Amino acid sequence: MRREAAFHRVALAVLALAVPGFGARADEAFVTEQVGDGVSVLDLDRGEVAARIPLGGRPAGVAVSPDGATVYVTSTEGKFVSLIDARERRVRASIAIPDTPIGVAAAPDGRFIYVTGFFEPFVYKIDVETLSIVAKGRVGASPSGVAVTPDGRLLAVAARDDDALVLIDAASLNLLATIPVGKHPFGVTIDAEGARAYAANVESDDVSVVDLKAKAKVGQAPAGKRPYVVALAGGRGFVTNQYEGTVSAFDLSTFAFAGKVAVGDYPEGLQASADGKLLYAVDWESNDVSVIDAEKLVVVRKIPVGDGPRAFGLFLRRTP
Template identity: 25%
Template sequence: MTVSLAAAAPWAARAQTTPVFVLNSLDANVSVIDPVAWKEIKRIPTGKEPHHLYLTPDEKSLIIANALGDSLTFIDPRTAEVQRTVRGIPDPYQLRFSPDMKWLVIAGNRLNHIDLYRWDGKDLTLAKRIASSKTPSHVWIDSKSTTAYLSMQDSDELVAVDLPTQTLKWRVKTGATPADVFGTADDRHLLLALTGGNGVEVYDVTGKEPRRTKIIATGDGAHAFRAAGDKRHVYVSNRVANTISKIDLQALEAVASYPAPGGPDCMDVSADGRLILVTSRWARKLSVIDTQTRQVIRQVKVGKSPHGVWTLDHAPR
């Protein structure tokens, strides 16, 4: 079911005041979307293959990681104006700041390395480059800012990096083609999406070595996570199944499913939790899903192979 623009606009006018950004990986640009009219208003050129993005700790810049362009593009998250480009960052695929805002961890997807950068509030300084297994994919950092967890997409592994010493702590074999990683608030469990499988692995990471405790069935091609904003649930996109699953982080079970056409990938969630914004990777669209009706209510045309999506007016992460 698709609602009219008139039906969609009241929500947007009430809850959304800043642009929605969608990374078009194969077009080397970013679509800027007006969340009231739900239309693309401009495209911003970036380096080659922008895949993921992250907000700076001061919330003044959105960092676009251009993997094949070996650069970072800084954009104002409120005005969508380019602020600067930082070059000489080899293969920035996926990135994440530590909760204490002192580290920026970058997964080098094609060059098989993990880069640990120190952040002084303005500039990045490379502290350590760690050779990894095949195709580092996604990053999660614990609440204490001591451990970074990364999936190794093509060697089917999960690794842990000790940030204070910048060394590998452990590595463990996983299911097929692990992608995104998500940790529970108490740092006890780690969720790992299996793009080559049909679910999410759960690891207990409280001991010296990780221990897989269960697999949560979600759907074929489980890929990317996004917190629902209620401190209890997380969404995971199932790229092959064309669905999004909602996982209860207390029960560690899937409790709901939503249709998500066109190869759902990265997601963001509206500030009130009502809408899921998800990139439809194979359809060149941003899809908007109503979490109450569990229906797609809007699709916006964007560029080739849309990947990361983000807006400043989002639910708590």
């Protein structure tokens, strides 16, 4: 049996993919390992695990602060968010969440993080200085992926069981629009211009493209079986397809299929390097990270990690 049972028991830890990071490349990856109950820190130049941080609570979602100093990780069964000192590689604090925390995204100014709770219809706004929840906003049934626009003003949240992408004012957490997309959207990505959001629809096997200014769906791109996360690089979108063990590509202008590459078993987390040359696909069942040449769509390296890696969110970090 695949991990479908665990998928439903922990309500599907999710991704909150954001815009690529801090410089020409990312030097480290913080890979959450849900089964292994920790985070592996990967040295991406060496292609190896440099450190492991135990967390507990079945960690899944991940985000990195804009300055790269802190990594935020949701623990689905523990119902808390851990704040990890990225340089010292230790847990600095934890924040209790009154639900099963799944997706997490960091505000561009570094002051807040936004966390979705899967069983209640809310997104939680957390002040990372006071370590407290300062607001919550209603977003619909089974909120999962969450992403923030580059200007920090808007949140896009996947309301999985409503088959919708929900747009939220980041300051007030007021609901601005509910946009029908494909069936059971999960991972959400916003482009570098803050113009479009991309939702991976796990049960309709496609990607919905939403114009954030118009607050409307403007396109649909093909994906493989059970797409989970979208990454953007070089004029193309890339999707992890869980049930195929592949990453597929589509053209961002025409939404046409643009190729596919086999990776590990049950790929979930996916992010492009800041220069757009590489993709990092996190393979849950084969316990590794596939490093992909984004232009040629070929796997150039496999990096072994711990048990049940997911890395849903912004997991790449530039080192000093």
